[in-house]
Amino acid sequence: MVSGGRVQMVSLVHAELRKLLGLRTAWVGLVLGLLAAPVLVGLNASATRRAVAEGLTGDASDLAFQNLGIGVLGAMILGVVVVSSEFTPTGDDVPGARQLTATLLATPRRERLLIAKGTALSLVVAVQGLLTTVATLVITRWVHGSLIPAPQPGRAAAAVLYWVLIALLAYAITLLARNGIVTLTVLIVNSTVVSLPYLLTKVTPWAAYLPDVVGAHMFLRSIEVPVEIAPVTAGLVMSAWVAGLLAVAAALFNRRDA
Amino acid sequence: MIAIDHLSRPGRLHDVSFEARPGRVTGFLGPNGAGKTSTLRVLLGLDRARGGTALVSGRRYAEWSRPLTVVGALLDGSGAHRARSARAHLRWMATSNRLPRSRVAEVLDLVGLTDEAGKRAGGFSLGMSRRLGLAAALLGDPPVLVLDEPVNGLDPAGIRWMRAFLRDAAAEGRTVLLSSHLMGELSGIADDVVIIDRGRVVASGTVDEVSAGHLTLEDAFFALTAGTSKW
Numbered sequence: 001m002v003s004g005g006r007v008q009m010v011s012l013v014h015a016e017l018r019k020l021l022g023l024r025t026a027w028v029g030l031v032l033g034l035l036a037a038p039v040l041v042g043l044n045a046s047a048t049r050r051a052v053a054e055g056l057t058g059d060a061s062d063l064a065f066q067n068l069g070i071g072v073l074g075a076m077i078l079g080v081v082v083v084s085s086e087f088t089p090t091g092d093d094v095p096g097a098r099q100l101t102a103t104l105l106a107t108p109r110r111e112r113l114l115i116a117k118g119t120a121l122s123l124v125v126a127v128q129g130l131l132t133t134v135a136t137l138v139i140t141r142w143v144h145g146s147l148i149p150a151p152q153p154g155r156a157a158a159a160v161l162y163w164v165l166i167a168l169l170a171y172a173i174t175l176l177a178r179n180g181i182v183t184l185t186v187l188i189v190n191s192t193v194v195s196l197p198y199l200l201t202k203v204t205p206w207a208a209y210l211p212d213v214v215g216a217h218m219f220l221r222s223i224e225v226p227v228e229i230a231p232v233t234a235g236l237v238m239s240a241w242v243a244g245l246l247a248v249a250a251a252l253f254n255r256r257d258a
Numbered sequence: 259m260i261a262i263d264h265l266s267r268p269g270r271l272h273d274v275s276f277e278a279r280p281g282r283v284t285g286f287l288g289p290n291g292a293g294k295t296s297t298l299r300v301l302l303g304l305d306r307a308r309g310g311t312a313l314v315s316g317r318r319y320a321e322w323s324r325p326l327t328v329v330g331a332l333l334d335g336s337g338a339h340r341a342r343s344a345r346a347h348l349r350w351m352a353t354s355n356r357l358p359r360s361r362v363a364e365v366l367d368l369v370g371l372t373d374e375a376g377k378r379a380g381g382f383s384l385g386m387s388r389r390l391g392l393a394a395a396l397l398g399d400p401p402v403l404v405l406d407e408p409v410n411g412l413d414p415a416g417i418r419w420m421r422a423f424l425r426d427a428a429a430e431g432r433t434v435l436l437s438s439h440l441m442g443e444l445s446g447i448a449d450d451v452v453i454i455d456r457g458r459v460v461a462s463g464t465v466d467e468v469s470a471g472h473l474t475l476e477d478a479f480f481a482l483t484a485g486t487s488k489w
Contacts (some may be wrong), residue, residue, distance in 0.1 A: 002386060004323070005323075007356070008324075008356075009321055010356055011353055011354060011355070011356045014352040014353050014354075015351070015354035016350075017348045018346075018349060018350040018353055019339075019350045020341055022310075022346050022350070023339065023341055024341055025341075085339055088340065089340075090337065090338060090339065090340055090380070091335060091336075091340060091379075091380060091382070091387060091388065092413070093335070093384045094334045094384075094387070096334065097334040097336075097337070098335075098337075099337060099338065099339045100349070101304065101333055101334070101337050102336075102337030102338065102351060103337075103395060104302075104303065104304055104463055105302060105304075105325065105326070105331050105333075105337070105394075106325070106326055106354040107324055107354055108302075108303040108319050108322070109320055116387035124263025170333040170394065194274060196469075207422050211465075213443045214467070255306070257299075257304065257305040257306060258299075258304040258305065
């Protein structure tokens, strides 16, 4: 029975990978995430060089990693799309018809479905994050040479973990909202225009422990927040946020009518 | 075999009980909003009931680990994401239930969608969407078929095809449960009839039993559901 369940889970994850990678919107997230950070390294090269020369950077070792905090947008899109694609109307002829019906007919055990989806998403984003991190660090080294300290492997691994956790965070929020457009808009504005948790840190230092701000401490050293947070603490706090939100989203998804 | 037992759902279903047996076509009849879709969605684990049970071959739908091999269901629309091709939709469904990939081509052929298999489901007509939905229902070659208003959106040739298909399925020993709000759709195809009105089963039995004392099944239907329709 145990191995039967495992075989079943493997096929469910396989099916979810097929579903996710069969969508063009998912590829937008995939490609955007892969390219954004390495391209930004090139675009910002002269500005970075000047900043280092003038001593404007807090911690020079951060320069290799900073752009990964923007490229993570691609992982967010994947986290949203993996859920929102289930709720998108399938056609104008039949209002209310969604892919979710087919999904639940094929996989009626909802907790298994959510685990399979989360696993498929984590796998895709882990590969994406790993490739992007390596590419970004290599290009940074190539562009700036010894101007920037050599990156530590631990920080690179933490950056990949940050990507996976952000994707899962987007997954949980979209599952709660049952709508991709709202979630995506909020997440994009939050990560590109103005970070709400970051603004809140001006009001209360506790805001530094909100998921996206705290998570960045895993791989960045000079973040302007009023509290010092160690990388391991940051990783644990962000994981707890993600686990908590996923648990609430899963409980609601289990209870609601499809 | 489908066994619905004392199913209730606040405001929708009140103590709904009936059976659909193998080798027979059971027509689930009622005016719009009577609770047909609601009953089928509870049966398929999509919606929750407050009380009662709905079993397929002795188990709740969600207890089957490869449900597509037990029940084939056709609900509103095709269930395919509009950006996905018919083939891609059927492939992930087959993968999720560990069905051989060859089944995808087989069911596409069965419903006459082979030539459109590579097209995006979003561009399908209502009739093509229904056929894709039926293809998905047949993927696992299930012994039980549950269809909600299956001929909605089909052209006359499609309706004729669907009727013959469902009769053949019952002749092969499958349990066929189909809902409809139109009497005409069921005459000559259903063996048994369950009539539901305002969330309650008002009659059930063979077509002859239910229409006994009335000229036609249609007369019986209107007599039993009198008051709901203003026509």
